[in-house]
Amino acid sequence: MILSDRDIKKYLEEGKLVIHPIDDPQKQIQPSSVDLRLGNSFLHFKVEGRAYIDPTQDSPQELMEIIEIEEGKPFFLRPGEFVLGTTIETVKLPDDLVARVDGRSSLGRLGIIVHATAGYVDPGFCGQITLELSNINRVPVALYPGMRICQISFYKLSSPAETPYYKKAGSKYHNQKGPTASRLNIDFCKKEEK
Template sequence: MAILSDKDIREYLEEGKIKIEPILDEKQIQPSSIDMRLGDEFKVFKVIRKPFIDPKDEEDVSSYMESTTVEEGEAFIIHPNEFALATTLEYVKVPDNLVARVEGRSSMGRLGVTMHVTAGFIDPGFEGKITLEISNIGAMPVALYPGQRVCQIVFETMTSPSEIPYGHPSRNSKYMGQTSPESSRIKRDYELKK
């Protein structure tokens, strides 16, 4: 596997092999990645009085989170030890012969803010806005602004195209086509076992 360079990224974009909308600003294309911008929708955990989250209960999982939209020019404040879901401003379509990874930008990491906790891998065939799992592991609250470059996406070639890519009807592609932050859909994992 090989990581696409800035030259390759531009060619893939021009040829429509990788689709990213809205159209990128040239400064977003880095030597081996594309900087992605923060959307304006966030999901945060509510303070509730239950002993645990039950991953087998989809209503239970989604009931723990509430959505908020940040108005233009305003900031979302993430406090120390807080976790939030958001999405990229950009809608991405990954071809069947590439995989992608979301990585944090060092400028954000130096503020104590991580952009993906565990889900940085994007399967071939994925299409949608990328969910960001944002945590503040620092000591101070940090302002996050919609449109701000907060993470980067890296594309890697595969040895061959995927035979059954993400989104294929035979797959349980839980987040295909997402356009807003989505709570965990882990309950679907249990439904597959039936």
């Protein structure tokens, strides 16, 4: 069951669901989702001189550089470019809700993709949402920190998760702040330790 705006507001009022800060509930709370806004930090791959990225060998965190955008200034996402962005809002899910992040259709119509594959948010997750931004248009698109960039919808589970994200061993992104690079290499490090 997808939560309606009425249920989203109820969950927020009761503190079961946390989305902070919501500056303009009238604008951000939609009929069955909440619009989240773009933060001002981006992670960009430094790939000059690299033939490929090997997640068993490379630490993606070390292959990325942070770009901070001043208030009121745009970040230009070039055609074919991929960067990690973040939401302004921190989201905290209860153990009985799962969430899905999708791009806003208005940005999709400009060729902006908000997530490559990771639109799913586990029950018990807490943190800012990392966005996998890419531009499939043929011209750069200006993105402004503070603009509504994506929407998050919520699905009620049949029962609370037995092991929510914050209790799961190996949860690599719990309490993340800002755009967070892939930590896939940690999975391979753990295999080598065994």
